Amino acid sequence: MLQRREVVSRINQKRGDALMVTGLGSSSYDLHAAGDDDRNFYLWGAMGGAAMTGLGVAMAQPDKHIIVLTGDGEMLMGIGALATIGVQQPKNLSIIVLDNGHYGETGMQASHTQFGVDLPGIASASGLPVAMSVTNEAELDKLIEAITAQQSGKGGAIFASIKVAAASPERSLPVVDGVEIKNRFRRTLGLQPL
């Protein structure tokens, strides 16, 4: 089974110039563990908001590429975002769900995906042109190829659900101050605080 830290480390190595937004909890810790970067916007709350935050950046910065990294529970809470993204059809957005089938922050309760709820199916039915389920290294390679292709101008919005082991690696905590996270992210785009 794929391990979340290894998966995120690989995606981070291949991110190119991508800006990244992470959902609260393990996804934020995973990306921080892979390497802190001013281009990372880590959410510490606002559950359900990661995909829409990423869409906002993608719409405002059409020449940049945005990768949203989040968990299955976080994605499920804002599942309508896939319909909204399906309407907008951003060519520069990838939504990657690290699906461990659990609410990891709260005691590892089973999430809907363990009962057969099919996140790539929802993404595909919402009109996202690429919707993948990733369960092994070969499929992870394909996802990274799709992200690279999107960055070279081929293909539209990407959705991927990566099945990862339900492990809880040691927390790797990014800065918690939201104003700091916002300002350092914006500075990478040449945007100064008001």
Next chain:
Amino acid sequence: MSQVTAPKNNPKNSWGADLFALLKRHDVSFLPFVPDAGHADLIALAQADNDMQPVVLTTEEEGVALASGHWLGGKKSVLLMQSSGVGNTVNMLSMLSNCRFPFVTLVTMRGEFGEFNSWQVPMGRATADVLRAMGLSVHIVTEEDKLVKTIDAALYAAYSSDQQVAVLLSQQLVGRKEW
């Protein structure tokens, strides 16, 4: 396509064009919305404009996260919603105060003044309190001649000093929904 009857509750607002011109002057790029009759003119004007993009949402909290993302990318947006939608946004609003994102929302009121549908009343009554409890400044507009001025002030406050402002458009202004 089946024939549809034009809704009676969708009068052309006299202020729509003035408000749209104001948003253009403030360089607003995006209008995320969950539709309401009171916002219909603005949404239609944005749809016909090359520089302002309406974004249809499934639920209002999407608009809070989207507007935050827009500002992370350096663009301004204004969220359009109805008072009932304010209840949907509550936890997402925490993002605005945590990150001090500039934010403006225009909320058309239901359940507030001459409401015929009692199911609209509890959220209509709570709207301003909920927004204030989450740290937003709230301006309530009941007269048309204060509308553009108030929204101008809201946009200026938000985008000159990272403030979060809700402008509530009273049913006294928007008109009663007629059936």
